[in-house]
Amino acid sequence: MKTIVQIHQATWDQRFPADIQREATSALEDGSVIMLPGLAFAMTPEEQKLLDPRILGKAKNVSYTPWTDKVGGTVCTGAEAETIRAVIARYSKAAQGLMRKLFPHYNDTLKVQRASLRPAEIAGRKSSWRKDDTRVHVDAFPTLPTHGDRIIRMFCNVNPHGKPRVWRLGEPFEDVARHFLPGLKPPLPGSARLLRLLRLTKKLRTEYDHYMLGLHDAMKSDLGYQGRVGQTPVEIIPGTTWITFTDSVSHAALSGQHQFEQTFALPLSGMLDTGKSPLRILERLTGRALI
Ligand SMILES: O=C(O)CCC(=O)C(=O)O
């Protein structure tokens, strides 16, 4: 399996040949990062002026919710807020269009989730170890159980000063799971209901979600492991778009500033091969159903 699969000379709304669509979809499911070099997201000078961490309040990112068409996490108001909303909305639309054209197999099941603009430099940013994305991890979110749905994210580096986004990619999901799963405690009886009652989760935290969160935390908190895995940095220059299953692909973002991101959820039934999903891998390793 290739860690990175490149598709050259792509545009946001082209048609892709069927063999490229098939290869990209199965590479994505294998845990590759699909990299589209030269697929830049065009911005006006007025929009580029807002590529500045001053637009953030206390939030890490400006978030955008496609189904309400609203932004959150910015201190900007009036015309500036409207420009920010419009540019993220445009990125979100472009990302959705590209997903549908490159991975048509997912079209019937894919769900569009939030998007974000990330104008802060990541290197040296203060955060708790749990929120520290400079440590290699797979994505799992405490408040957002997925019930087995896959997490796909599409990123685009829009740094206007030529600065790359530097990522590290770790080991395959099955290796991560084999390493950390034996050390994880099962959920306490009744804890899923309690978390839901206290509104600490948006849905019931299934056993699957419990173990995914456990892997995320175990990876980030183990400094020995952090020192060993994924030591090869991947430098992603501005004008590059990339797509990956962040719930299974171990990744860390070491440095870089100014990036768009769109998240998608893919129900397991939408995959070409559900056997490659974290849910099925964890169920194989534990020998029982986790949902
Ligand atoms: O901002 C980035 O480049 C990626 C950070 C990350 O780990 C994530 O969004 O899941």
Ligand SMILES: [Fe+2]
């Ligand atoms: Fe992540």
